[in-house]
Amino acid sequence: MLKQYLNDFLIKDRWNQLYFIAVLIFITGILFVKQLGPTNFLIYISFFLFEIGFLWWLLVVFKKYRNFKYLKPFIFLCQLVVVWLANVFARDVVASTMGLPPTDFDATIALLTFIYCIPSILIVTSTLLALIGIGVWCVYILRFGFLIFKDRFMESFSLFHVLGLMITIGLMGEAYKVFFVYEQRSSELVKSLAYSSDYYQIPNYMSQFPELNSQDKVHLHDNGVISKMVKTEHGYQIIIEKLP
Structure with a gap:
């Protein structure tokens, strides 16, 4: 029987194998929570494996649909949103740091826009993933409520994908907060850029x-x-x- 379970495990997709290992590690971490304390490294390892599994699955799905005719225009639109959002952030930080109209600091804003593409990508990606997660969850509910979707759809869908999605959004949110914590301390960097480029x-x-x-x-x-x-x-x- 153990050999059969092992064979079943080995023929699963790689992301499902990672999900399974992550669940086992997570359960182990919960069982030993008193011994390991609040900094339970097993929990973090399980989250890391969930994240790797989700990104692996996401990459496979992307490769499958990369020739979809509306994909390139959609990606281009997302890039425009990222650049626009980064420019808004750059103008805001220049105005608050310099105490002068941001329109007078074109070179500084151009440099900061490039830097602020990082949090902008995190915001746009998190928003898209959240919308996708809500959509997938609605499809999942409809599948059991009305039985209008084919079973093969459910074969490629796993609630672990939703969990991986939530972990991804959480990590992006934390990265976004860390970035802006350092941004609040970067007034001297902004002044240095302005001093070198606009003065x-x-x-x-x-x-x-x-x-x-x-x-x-x-x-x-x-x-x-x-x-x-x-x-x-x-x-x-x-x-x-x-x-x-």
Whole structure:
């Protein structure tokens, strides 16, 4: 009998094998929760295996439907959303850090948009996966409620996929939060980018203004407003003045 179970296990798909091992490790971790304490490494190992199994299955599904005619336009639309969202984040952080209109810092925003593509991808992917998970769950409920789907659909579907999906969304949410925790401490990085890319040495025609030092780096704004950025021992200092 044990040999039969082993043979059945070996002929299963790789992701189902990972799910099965993950369940066994998870149950073991629950049974020994008192001995292992709150930092139960077995639970984390089981979640990791669930995640690997889900991503493996997702990759196989993607390869199966990659020639779907609407897939490329859909991916292109998602990329547009990612870039737009990253640009919104970049403008917001520039406005809050510099205290000036973000439209005056094109080069800095371009660089930050590239960086903020990371959390934007996490947000868009998590949203799509959540919608897919809700859709699959509704199909699962309808399957048992009305029996309108073929049995072969259920053969390729597993509730473990839903669990792997939930773990994936949770991990992306945690990564998103960690990214923005560090973002709140990155004001000096933003100022450094602006100092290097959007501020420039005073041009000759502005040397007539005594309040401007030839060593300062400045940026001209609308209505005669000028901002100077001075590099000090403690970071960068922004001085905003209005030219006479």
